[in-house]
Amino acid sequence: MTGLVRRxxxxxxxxxxxxxxxxxxxxxxxxxxxxxxxxxxLPRTTDLAMPHIxxxxxxxxxxxxxxxGSPPVWTSVLLAGLSSLGTASVGLLIGSIVGFGLALLMQxxxxxxxxxxxxxxxxxxxxxxxxxxxxxxxxxxxxxxxFEWERWMSVAVIAAYLAFFPVAVGALRGxxxxxxxxxxxxxxxxxxxxxxxxxxxxxxxxxxxLPALRLGAASAIIGTVVAEVSTxxxxxxxxxxxxxxxSGSSDPAKxxxxxxxxxxxxxxxxxIVALAGATLKRYRRNEVTV
Amino acid sequence: MSHAIAVQVSHVTKxxxxxxxxxxxxxxxxxxTVNAGEFVSLIGPSGCGKSxxxxxxxxxxxxxxxxxxxxxxxxxxxxxxxxxxxAFQSAGLLPWRTxxxxxxxxxxxxxxxxATRRARVAELMSLVGLSDFAAxxxxxxxxxxxxxxxxxxRSPRAPSCCSWTSRSARSxx
Numbered sequence: 001m002t003g004l005v006r007r008x009x010x011x012x013x014x015x016x017x018x019x020x021x022x023x024x025x026x027x028x029x030x031x032x033x034x035x036x037x038x039x040x041x042l043p044r045t046t047d048l049a050m051p052h053i054x055x056x057x058x059x060x061x062x063x064x065x066x067x068x069g070s071p072p073v074w075t076s077v078l079l080a081g082l083s084s085l086g087t088a089s090v091g092l093l094i095g096s097i098v099g100f101g102l103a104l105l106m107q108x109x110x111x112x113x114x115x116x117x118x119x120x121x122x123x124x125x126x127x128x129x130x131x132x133x134x135x136x137x138x139x140x141x142x143x144x145x146x147f148e149w150e151r152w153m154s155v156a157v158i159a160a161y162l163a164f165f166p167v168a169v170g171a172l173r174g175x176x177x178x179x180x181x182x183x184x185x186x187x188x189x190x191x192x193x194x195x196x197x198x199x200x201x202x203x204x205x206x207x208x209x210l211p212a213l214r215l216g217a218a219s220a221i222i223g224t225v226v227a228e229v230s231t232x233x234x235x236x237x238x239x240x241x242x243x244x245x246x247s248g249s250s251d252p253a254k255x256x257x258x259x260x261x262x263x264x265x266x267x268x269x270x271x272i273v274a275l276a277g278a279t280l281k282r283y284r285r286n287e288v289t290v
Numbered sequence: 291m292s293h294a295i296a297v298q299v300s301h302v303t304k305x306x307x308x309x310x311x312x313x314x315x316x317x318x319x320x321x322x323t324v325n326a327g328e329f330v331s332l333i334g335p336s337g338c339g340k341s342x343x344x345x346x347x348x349x350x351x352x353x354x355x356x357x358x359x360x361x362x363x364x365x366x367x368x369x370x371x372x373x374x375x376x377a378f379q380s381a382g383l384l385p386w387r388t389x390x391x392x393x394x395x396x397x398x399x400x401x402x403x404x405a406t407r408r409a410r411v412a413e414l415m416s417l418v419g420l421s422d423f424a425a426x427x428x429x430x431x432x433x434x435x436x437x438x439x440x441x442x443x444r445s446p447r448a449p450s451c452c453s454w455t456s457r458s459a460r461s462x463x
Binding site: 200 | 349370372382399
């Protein structure tokens with residue numbers, strides 16, 4: 001337990017340290033920044049480029065704009081963050097199912113591994129920005145009965161597209177991780193593929209799967225934010241990042257609230273995966289980083 | 291039973307293919323008969339094919355030519371029918387299972403009811419002299435045991451599945 005307290009303390013200390021460095025540079029750095037031979041090396045330290053941390057916090061507590069009944073910035077970004085987190089979770093769920101399914105297929109059939117794996121790698125080289133409008137337009141044509149494709153679903157699909165890759169690669173490595181001796185032991189017991197999967201490959205894959213899910217969760221968050229920006233989906237944090245950044249010249253401190261929330265979302269996603277991992281403790285004998 | 295044939299190996303050749311050349315001949319025209327109840331040791335320098343022969347009998351590998359029968363059936367069928375048990379050279383215990391759960395594994399794989407499994411595990415642990423430690427082993431992982439205990443934790447596995455299929459246990463190693 002003291003280990004946990006220590007880790008949380010160190011984490012908090014790191015955040016404080018980051019703030020101190022920010023303010024320290026702002027205090028001592030030259031207003032026009034540092035440039036060498038016309039190349040900007042260090043940023044400007046004006047209030048416009050680097051607002052004070054207390055200004056960012058104060059701005060977060062003020063209303064979004066001057067119109068009547070405007071909610072404070074922090075509630076508006078937090079709500080948007082929750083909505084994006086929901087979308088990202090759906091994306092991660094879909095991505096994990098697809099990724100794990102592909103890993104199973106590749107483990108079962110060697111041919112599938114040689115056939116599918118290069119495509120998986122290739123799929124991640126397609127720029128998200130190029131993909132987003134395509135998925136939105138395909139989604140617009142999906143319609144069964146009363147079901148109607150909504151913009152957030154396109155965002156979730158794009159998030160899943162980013163999230164499935166680490167899961168597929170990590171799960172494949174995990175499923176292939178049992179030693180030859182153990183595979184032969186199950187073979188000698190006359191176990192079929194299913195029993196070997198359930199009692200040997202799945203438990204053995206956990207130390208690989210958890211880091212993969214953590215990566216997948218981070219990818220899903222990034223995918224959601226980028227997709228919200230590029231599809232113009234309303235209500236999410238991506239939208240607010242753009243909106244608030246546009247008022248940067250007159251209201252520089254405002255833009256940092258949605259960024260902070262995006263960071264919190266990432267931490268929350270990693271935390272959820274860590275919680276899931278805590279229940280699988282006995283399978284995590286030697287966790288690997290992928 | 292003593293006159294029954296347990297393992298029959300006839301004219302078995304095993305050639306391991308290599309990238310260049312004709313391949314490595316591990317076994318050439320090997321024939322061997324082991325009667326039920328007989329105790330046989332295979333002795334030879336390392337690399338002479340002892341393990342290869344045992345792997346063929348256990349159906350972990352297939353001969354290039356020749357035939358292997360175990361209890362009168364092809365090796366493949368005998369493995370699927372679980373007519374015998376194998377004690378592997380290294381323990382090969384699953385680290386996420388307790389020692390008891392490791393012993394239980396083959397019974398679980400053969401869908402033996404939980405109550406029967408527990409009774410059989412207790413019986414086997416006393417058989418190999420681990421029951422004094424049972425209280426510890428119930429929760430402890432194989433990694434926490436000495437290597438000797440680890441091997442003993444492994445060895446009851448073979449009889450545990452054999453006696454279930456009520457055949458005479460014949461360790462191939």
